[in-house]
Amino acid sequence: MRYVKVMDNIAEDITRDGIANLGEGYEKTDDINKADAILIRASDIHGLDLGPSVRVIARSGAGFNNIPLEECARRGIVVCNTPGGNANAVKELVVGMILVNSRGTLSGIHWVNDNADDPDIVRDAERNKKAFVGREAIGRKVGIVGLGSVGSKVANALVHLGLDVYGYDPYLSVEHAWQLSRTVKRVDSLEELCRDADYVTLHVPAKDDTIGMIDKSMIDLMSDGAMLINYARAEIINEDDVAAALESGKLGSLVCDFATPKTTRMKNTFITPHMGACTAEAEQNCATMAVEQMKAYLERGTIKNSVNYPDCDMGACPTPGRIAALHANVPNMLGQITAILAKSNANIQRMMNEAQNDSAYTLIDLDKPVDADDLERLRAIPGIYRIRVIKPAQ
CATH class of the missing domain: 3.40.50.720 (NAD(P)-binding Rossmann-like Domain)
Incomplete structure (x- = not known):
């Protein structure tokens, strides 16, 4: 159990x-x-x-x-x-928010709600509708930062709607590259992506090289009145620089999924309560x-x-014994493991070793079960974090 x-x-x-x-x-x-x-x-x-x-x-x-x-x-x-x-859920919301907020739709809805008791609302709506004149998105430049599971779907959807789509992702995987429309224009720098962009939408994790990546220097490259969309992580934008750009009008609006003490006080913001994946x-x-x-x-x-x-898959275990070793990514680890197994005359039928940064993972299929003494010897190797025994497939 x-x-x-x-x-x-x-x-x-x-x-x-x-x-x-x-x-x-x-x-x-x-x-x-x-x-x-x-x-x-x-x-x-x-x-x-x-x-x-x-x-x-x-x-x-x-x-x-x-x-x-x-x-x-x-x-x-x-x-x-x-x-x-949850990629499709986020994609649908991002695309919808771009279209809705380009037209000033939410502001118009709020006006109607605020004036619901006006007996002359039909006439006054006609008089006031020019305050909510927006712009059409078709043909405008949109820059997509990150072309992974969500970003690639957003890019393809906006291409089909007729926007001029640019993408930046220095770590683009082969899998997502195959999924990406060939109409998306890939660029080699964030500066090139932001330059003259009418929309910039963010789809990257919060890491050392992405935290605060959208700052004044990037915003200054965008078109006047550009829309910034953040449905990735709150930390990716420099909130002080974004607030200043919204105040000055350099940014027309911020659309994001993160209600922070700063974003909730910014001018021209449309904030959802971290609901991008809530379907x-x-x-x-x-x-x-x-x-x-x-x-x-x-x-x-x-x-x-x-x-x-690292990812690693050898399928179901077809032999009497499978060992899974989680260990530090250091030289001669495999040599130490196989030397211990050789002393007990265990024959290695299959082996896979993968590494990721400081960690590594090794799967070994043996022609016989591993005895308790060998397991203890394996666990005693410096840098071994855990040794597991996988039971054969039934």
Whole structure:
């Protein structure tokens, strides 16, 4: 029996917090010291004692700032997220907000609500409608920062609507490059993307090289009255510079998903309450992906969409013994592991080793089960974080 600690209600439509989809051999637990896995959505677990038995944390959603990644890596705990599970939901909202706010639609709606008791509202609406004259988006330049799961979908949708779409992503994957419309113009710098842009929309994670990336220098390159859209992470914009640009009129509006103490006081802002992925379909997709990835790791040692270990997949275990080693990415680690196995005359039938930054992962299929003494020798190797034994496929 494997035990799962569910930290949040990861999807309204999945009974028993997603556990019903795991099948036999799994049981929910409230005791984190008993848990083999954690399912999480928004709970912040920095500082939480994760317990000695936790092997994997599956995050329903793309963000992972609420999880201590480095600590988990050193303890041999794989952290997975679900990129792309909510991409369509975010895409629809971003595209809709661009179109709606280009026309001053929300301001017009607010005017009608504020004047609902006016007996001459029909006449006054005609007189006041010029205050809400907007602009059409077709043919205008839009710059998309980040062409991953969400950004590529936004780019394709805006291309089909007739906008002049530019994209910037120095880390564009082959998978997303194939999905991207050939009409999207890729540029090599953020400066080139922002220059004369009527719209700039952000779709990158918050990292050292993206935090505060949209500042005065980038805003000054945009068209006067440009719209800035941020449905990625609050930290990506320099809030002081954005506020000043909105006040001066250099930026026409900020559309974002982050109600911070500063954004809520900015001029010409349209802020949603972190609802970019809040659809029943997105919650279902992310929850299903999280559960499947967690299950694949526990049962087969397969890592997919990890944010602190490399992806690795050797399928189901066809041999009497499979070892999964989570370890530091240092020289001669494989040599030490295989030397111990050789002394016990274990024949390696298949092996895969992958590395990501300071962490590495090794899967080894053997022609016989590993005995307890060899497991202890493996665990004693400096730099080994965790050794797991994967049972053969039934």
